Amino acid sequence: MSIISFRQRVYTIAQQIPKGKVATYGQLAKMAGSPRAARAVGMSMKCNPDASIIPCHRVVASNGRLVGYAFGGIQTKKQKLLNEGVAFIKDTVDLNVSQWRVTI
DNA sequence: AGATTGACCGTGT
């Protein structure tokens, strides 16, 4: 089943997040096959080799809050998202509008 | 092999 590591799966999924949308850590965990592994997802993002191939800035907490970004901090992360047209409410993403929804 | 850690999440007060 899992020939590739959990981390690898997370990366693959993260790359599918469309521009202008965001996904939550829990959401990715669920998609990767471990619904409760949100923390592990966070680690994967932290260890991610390159932001240009893995859009880790499109991953936010379940409440839309921006947490962590290893390529310049929260500010940079927010700027990138704003630049992509993600809807913000103060410092949190409006998930109602900008969450990545996998339409059946 | 065991313990610790971390870019989390849900629930209760």
Add this chain to the structure above:
DNA sequence: GACACGGCCAATC
């Protein structure tokens, strides 16, 4: 709405 607590999973020491 803010704060505290516990649980969860994979990677790392």
